[in-house]
Amino acid sequence: MPQKKAVSAPKADGAPAEIVIDSADSTDLKLIVRLDALTTGNAKPKYWKHLLEGSRAHPDQQFFLVARNGTSLTGFIVGEIRAWEFGSPPCGWVFAIAVDPDHRLGAVGSRLFDTVCQRFRKAGVTKVRTMIARDSQLIMSFFRSQGMMAGPFIELEKDLDE
Amino acid sequence: MKLQVATRHALFAVLELAAQADRQIAASDIAEKYSISPNHLAKVLRTLGRAGIVEASRGVGGGYRFCGNAKRLNLLDIIAVFEPIGPAAGGREAGDDTREGRALRLVMNEIEDSTRATLSSITIDTMLKIVRRTTPSTAGAPLRRAVVARSA
């Protein structure tokens, strides 16, 4: 596990800081990698760079948004529009979200989610999906609080060396 | 999955009290809304009281008040007060040690795991949002009359 080090400091007076949701750019990459490593215990710089480049190359389909608090980064969300997977009409997929532990429960996650949903709507889709590990109660409670319910698909998998 | 009667009553009582957490509500009002026997509900409320989820208020009018944290308390927390839930809940059964029994257990565990994940991710606060989004059933009133008539 990496050391639990905050990505950004909370405001000294405890007052809610001005959070701005914006598209990520290459200067955010370092902090995104750090926040993800802090959250998941796994640093994957190439993966995030690839997603960031994808969002810049296909801004109508792939969305990489960050929450900024002044110069610091307090969270990010990644989503994309996928069409006709397993017969499903185009829909928005959220496949990563993280908020700096020092800034949680201050609606940063909700604002990131709302903003990515707005982008999906603007792109013409009417459904948003995600997939969550069954034992990730925190993130599952978060998505439930945003009104998400189980959908019509079930994830199946198998070890390939069987 | 079918919940036991006491568990359903507990969930209704908690939702009712948490929806108006600043008020104390008479047990008889809850019993009437959900067509529950007042005696049975009183027992359920005492159990919820011992679990620190609701408290009885003394004095004129009496009644109950929600005293949990609606943003943290989830459906599984409440259900677990009233009935065992999860892989070990059924205890050992005949045939469990056979390969067929173990294969069946594997499939049943898959279902139970996903039930637990669903119930533990829905807080009372989220459940109240789901309630607000749910349209009322027009069949509700006659159904209630029928239930009351049958239990009379």
Ligand SMILES: CC(C)(COP(=O)(O)OP(=O)(O)OC[C@H]1O[C@@H](n2cnc3c(N)ncnc32)[C@H](O)[C@@H]1OP(=O)(O)O)[C@@H](O)C(=O)NCCC(=O)NCCS
């Ligand atoms: C899930 C997460 C994004 C939530 O971010 P956040 O900014 O704290 O969320 P919000 O403040 O907008 O919370 C919205 C709702 O989520 C729910 N929620 C958030 N944290 C919760 C918790 N610890 N327990 C239960 N519910 C919680 C609440 O219902 C909350 O509603 P409220 O604001 O009325 O209390 C954040 O906790 C996080 O980054 N967790 C780790 C995620 C992760 O593992 N990512 C890696 C895989 S992609």
